[in-house]
Amino acid sequence: MPKYSTIFRKFLVSYLIILIIPSIAGYVSYRTSISVTQSISIENSVTQLQRSQEILERRMVEVEGFTRQLALNPDLNKLMNERKQGDEVNVYGIWSMVKQVTPFSQTNDFLQNYFIYLNNYDVIFTQGSAYFRPEHYYQNFRYPDLTVEEWKKEVLGQTHRSEIMPLRSYMSNSKQTSVITYMQSLPLDSFSGSSPATVVVIINEENISNLLAGLEDRYGGWAHISDAQGNTIGVRGISETDAKKLSLDTELDKAKTSQFYNDDLVITIHSDKNGWTYRAGVPRQVLMENANQIKYITWLVTGIAILLGLLAGLLLSYRNSAPINRLLGVMKEHFGKDGIAERNEYDFLQGNISNMITSNRQLELELKRQLPLVRDGFLKRLIAGEFHTTEEIAAAAAQADMRFSSDGGYVGILRINGYSGMDSVEILNELAAARLILKQALTDAVNELPMTDLGSDRIVMIWTVQQEEAGGLAWRQQISETLEKLAQVAYSEYKISVTAAFGDSYPAIMDVSHSYEQAKQMMEYAEFSSKNSIIWFSDSRLETATYYYPLDIEQRLISTIRAGDPDEAKRMLLSVMEKNTENQQLSPEMKQQLVGELKGTLLKLLDQKAFMESELLHTLKNQMIGIQASDALSAIQDEMIEIVNALCGVINSKKNNAHIQMVEDIKQFIAEAYGDSELTLYRIAEKVERPEKYISQLFKEVTDVNVSDYLEMIRIEQASLLLRTDACTVDEIAARVGYNSSHSFRRAFKRVMGVAPSSYRQSINI
Structure with missing residues (x-):
């Protein structure tokens, strides 16, 4: 029986009403069949008596004919x-x-x-x-x-x-x-x-x-013939005294052809020829023999149908009410129990679901209203290099409803010229209008171009291109032509002058911040040299004489290693080495400083708590110190990649230990609360203070078993222990191990153990 029996009863009553309707129709049909059968039986009895009358009168006519022949x-x-x-x-x-x-x-x-x-x-x-x-x-x-x-x-x-x-x-x-x-x-x-x-x-x-024997032999009844004065002419199956007594009884209607008298059907017909009265009696049970067969079959079929219908109603009522009861349980946990006392369960559900839908719509509207802010915040975090892994970027991009057509591209800064150092309200309003015009023009020229404001007079643009074409002249030419047309239109129609600066192409989405830093450097160079055109970082690469290892790359490398992503850390380290060896030759001093900077970055990581507690601390530290600037860059690169992999391994080991501990906590909680039929994934997630989806995936990764399957396994194990004794019945065991019904327990037990609970108990006792 469900916990909330009211809903169960409502479902059951509705099914019973549906069951009663055809039962009433069947009863009407049954009564009609009985009536028709009774009418046919009465008609057959009347016909039998009339046939006897005809034969008797014909014989009497023959007797009269005999006397007439004698007279002649x-x-x-x-x-x-x-x-x-x-x-x-x-x-x-x-x-x-x-x-x-x-x-x-x-x-x-x-x-x-x-x-x-x-x-x-x-x-x-x-x-x-x-x-x-x-x-x-x-x-x-x-x-x-x-x-x-x-x-x-x-x-x-x-x-x-x-x-x-x-x-x-x-x-x-x-x-x-x-x-x-x-x-x-x-x-x-x-x-x-x-x-x-x-x-x-x-x-x-x-x-x-x-002549009247047919009525007695066929029906076990009686017959009586009397003349017009009531004198007996013939009698069979009844005494003459009883027949005369019946004829004189006032309860018997002499005018009716057929009528029930006591337990007999009495049939009366009158002869128009000689005035004789023919009366026959047929026992009710014999007359209704066929009708009784119909009655027995009808009641048997109806009884079985009602029983099966009742069982089906009970099953369907439980099956349909159980989800509503579970939903009510969740609603009560979140919204309280007071609402059900004043309203019925359906009103309670309708009210809370309606409120949830209304709140959800309001939330959707609010999210849509704030979506531009979310996108702007995502882009600002992306160009600032605040993301540590590509998975984190993908999750934030999905939250902001943004998609990148490819992993590679360019980051550019578009500056509105002529407003440097101006910060009055009128100037800020004018700059806001100019930015809006430029962004609309860029949107018309390039579909889904990610853009965000940088200060009051600058716009950051992220141009995505295919990775194999990133850095190619074709894309640079296309971007330059688009921006030149934009600059011409902006100046001719709105008198807005712009300057664009682009960083080098980035091969992966994690390098957007690096390309952005390069664009910033080029914009500073443009301001210093007073250039009002489109400038590219790659065009000025040969002019630098120092090594390449900007601060943002160092911070990102540290964050990546702390996140335990060896592949991304290796890619960033190789990118730094490539930038310092491609198209340039480092001097011994620059090489020594670069190697020192890289060693310093790795040594900074050793000060973190995760590494301080590691057994590899001294080994890694000595390995870092042992790197010499005089070695070849390739050897230094391989040595540092090995150290980076070891550092990421320490981090991942710590993570795995934390995950294993969380899974053990989940197992411990299930072992304590398996007997609660209301134990759900939501309750478990609430206990360990993690999202449901997170603990579901984590438990599956660590144990290779779903949480629900593990819970069922624990319940069946406990049930098998209880079945080894005769202290509890199967129904009691089902309730003790957390099942709402013995039927669901039996199905689960047979699915896990291969046999029914009763069979398992018998095999143990043997």
Whole structure:
């Protein structure tokens, strides 16, 4: 859990909201699927019941058709219209009718049990037999709840028009069952009283129940058929008592086709043909079996998705909040903690970052405003020889946003004539305007020409040229032509007269100050000789009779050796020797003085603290004293180069010792504070009082390891020691060695050690 849990919670809540939205959509889709599945199941159940209704009504129509065929049978009409004479019975006619009606039972299972009663003969005949006394028939086929007289009266003695007796108990050859009875008087137009004949069809309840078996077998439900008066016609899967009780329950809406009653779906349809009511019940769990499968799959998938989404939300919340928390930590260290109490974290960050951006813009504007001053200061330091190494010059040039196209060139001084010794306000203003005009003209003529003011009437110019062409006549000619045109324009338009003096060409940027000193000498010579033209130091070289070793070169040589740069010190020493041997021959006296000056320079360095503590002090001192002016200059040069290298080696050794000590201090601080999860490169730099980039490069150079890698190595080493015991869990060890989470600790441990922490602990215990 991040240190600032508020941001973590805000991220997590936002991810949860995003997760809830599709979950709601999924729930709506799920409810729609359940509703559609339920509707389809109800529709299938209604269709099943309607199919059973159609089959039953078709069978009943066949039964009615059977009675109509009998009504049209001429033999039966003849038989039932005959008058009985005494005890005589038309036996032949009766047996003929028995043979004619027998095949009907083979076409419809509803016609398997029926009889025809002839009133005139008081005879009952069925398929395959005839009973000349109805009592004999009633002995085998009867209703237990009716006596013979009641049976004769209700069934045989009345006129019936497609009349159906509701379900009731029935004995058939001592076998009890339940039947419904269909009764039709013949002829069909019989109205009242006794009719000549009566057709009675006894339909077994099982034949009707079998038509409803699909609802019970498929759904495990029940079915009930009742006539218009509510009497039971057929029942399956439920007792007749429970079925009647359900029909009389006021909570059941008789007008609805489908409705849920208790735990069943009750389907009710009404027949328009005979007024019968067909009612079926399907258990809810069976009906919703498909819907339940959808529900289980939906909840399973939704649950897994929510769980994975929650885990992803936790991970993303931590990953996104951790950088903000670290940024908050840095902000609190620099800007204080009071702002968060009054505002939330985002307002705190927004306010401080906004202030930083505003301050940065103000700083940029201020730097741009001061950039000309920075450039002017850089150029003044450069021509004064205040830089000790080329790296220092490069850094200062980058800070001043200045670039030199090459390392070589010329330094020149441009003087405005006619104002020597004048220092009134009006004169100074006039000189300032003249300098501005001349610098603008030079800028138009030469792009990016470095210039700086020297006093009120002089401008220093640094002309950069290619090193192989430095000192060549082509560049001198080009510079002279440019300045001559400038002088002509300045005089013709502004009445400004100028004089230019140039030093010798410098081969490296470190020699700019030397070329500048030469230009100064030539300007002094021009003032002394009253020359108003362009003069070059190289043109006056042969006129001097002394040795070349100016004071600025000596100071620069001392600074270079103190900086520990042997290559630059060697180059400067060779340059001095070259200046004194090129185009001139030193006299023995001048040679002795030059060698004495060089030895004096080297002896001055030995008075520095860095050399006083060196073991080479006496050796180097004796080596310097042993140099004789009578030796050849080449031998003297080699001897001095050897001494210069030794001096620079002493300096670099001191530097390396200081660097090593600083790295040791950094290691010591890391060893003490590795358990702090807030330990950063900034904190380490603050501890050793050096810039972050400096200590990062220094640590890498000395140890060949990055600071961050070294910190991770120390943490993992300490963690491996703790894992050797069972005193702490992996999560506790992660917190103790400075990791914000056990997950990041496990990844780091496996990256360094090659195995997971738990595996490492197991291998140790084995």
